[in-house]
Amino acid sequence: MLTSYHFEQIQRQNSRKMELVRTFLTKMGLGVDQDVEFFVVAFSNHQVVATGGIAGNTLKSIAVDERFQGMGLSTSLLSELVTMAYDAGRYNLFIYTKPDNYRRFREAGFYMLASVKDRVVLLENSKHRLSDYCYELSQHKKEGEAIGSIVMNANPFTNGHRYLVEHAASQCDWVHLFVVKEDRSFFSYQDRLHMIRAGLKDLKNVIIHEGSDYIISRATFPSYFLKDEGVINYCHTAMDLKIFRSHIAPALGITHRFVGTEPICAVTRFYNQQMQQWLTTPTLECRPIVLSEIPRVELESANLPVSASLVRNLLFDNQWDMIEKLVPKTTFIHLKQLFDLETSPYQVKRKAMSIVKQAQIPVEAETNH
Template sequence: MSWGGFDERIINLNNARQVNEVRQFLSNFDLIFDETAIEYTMALYRDNSIIATGSFMGEVLRNIAVEDSLQGEGLTSVVISHLLKAASRRGIFHYFIYTKPEKAHLFAALGFKEIGKVEPYAALLESGLGSIDSYCREISASAAKLPPENRACLVVNCNPFTLGHKAVIAKAAAENQGVVVLVVSEEKSVFPFEVRLDLVKAGLSEYNNVVIVPAGKYIVSAATFPGYFTRGDETVLAQTRLDAEIFSRHIAPALKVTTRYVGSEPYCSITRAYNQALLEVLPQKGIKVVEMPRLAINGEIISASKVRQAIRDNDWQTVRRMVPDSTYLYLISDEGKLIANIIRRVKSRH
């Protein structure tokens, strides 16, 4: 479609030439374009050259850029409008935008609200149906049965739920009047979210001062870990600190938590960096961080990744040592065996 002398085109993500044109254009802005992690891309062309582009994956609008010489000509608005219409046709009515902090005002002028910012790496804004305010009201209601004072929080993935997870949560439950366990909702793990949520609930059923709540889209999610537009060490700094900033600014006050518990991380560098970000950011906001050493049995540290490796190796004796009864019973069920077969076929960190 032609607009103001420019051609508005949908990019065919299976067309190597078109993809390379977008990638080359975005490289001028130090933006990374991975077509395998993109659902939809559009671009504005002038004389068959890209002068603006934008993409989305689910609710996240990304890789939005306008040629420097055309800044202030309204092209950002054209790109955003196109993306929102395309997303709405796919049933998506809530939107996130990542940008550099110095560009956040451009999207605020288009109706987006800033929900987190970490200088100089990233700012996260949102628009559409639903908001972080409504999310905070929902999680606050979920935790309403807990005593209002001396609350703690943990964020867990549990892929699957192990005795190590249970040990950290048990420590929090013993040291606080109430504990909120937020289970990561992203479907990036071999165990589906609903299964992970059920395993956490089953494994913690004896604790009457613990509530288990879906973490949703505002913590450890595709929205709060912007790995696509920063490089190397900056990726880790941006994603971990932005997530910590959103937790301290919005989620902790909504849940009335004053302490965040984490397990130490000897294996995964990203998780270790995330813990470090929490230790640096949260105390500045008045939130204590307690890091508990990983539980070990006979000198062997328990981790979900070791459980998955034991499943690959058909080492059910090791699995049995590392997980609670409820997780083990699920793993040997017909449904659990299907996931075990997937684990054996797929070599993935998650």
């Protein structure tokens, strides 16, 4: 019987040891998610007996060899993962795990956020953080028969985004717009937020909310940030939409959610389809949310859908005349400022992406979200 073990931190670049991790996780019925940055691995006699990964502020790919279960290894593994996350400045933690593991993590101080029956549960290391967030949202609640909502990445903010918000604002008394917080897009969160605010300043019934971990984040919907790898996960979409309907929508009295049609990105198209199930189906717990899917705006001269990915591709090619036709004036001015200096960070990124494009490597698709 194996009784002793030691922990190692393994980076994704360590191909030899990562192969051991993949083999172990496969045996345990799990895979290696592409967004995991590093693993904490327990070895005993050179064999992998437990693993746990960290992706942003989410703990995942947690598994313990059955020979070591009941010996405290699970607790030690979780302690190692949490300590490493804290050392990296990540304090608001989430765990994706199988329902069978819920009690184990509950005893370690993690609480249920959402679950997909018999498949997966999402936990976080706070009993009150979600309710505190919803209380803060409720301070912005407005009265009206139709209260709309939009979740937007805007990488960058285009005329298509503007059209979607204008439509929602014309149909609703108030519209709550949530900006995706994750800094995993070409444009930073702060620049995307700036472009959205500047581009919608004249719409007085639109309330812009800064992003959170509870709306299209690496915790609630990691598939969104793995589009270029074609990752489509039913459980991810279910988690994100269940949290929105059960907690966020009631806090603001939201009755409608608006999205643009998605002809390009399969992940977002699947997410839009899943909204029909998770937002509109009547339940005893929550009132239905009306889903409005708006056709994508097209550039008439080229018969192309106006998309953020098209604008980025034009940026890579320095086609400013065409860009000016696709984005609001406020976005155009901001983009020119960001790319004004050859030494700016975005110029460096643009040149790198141009090389990728020339090499015909697929570039991440973008959506109206």
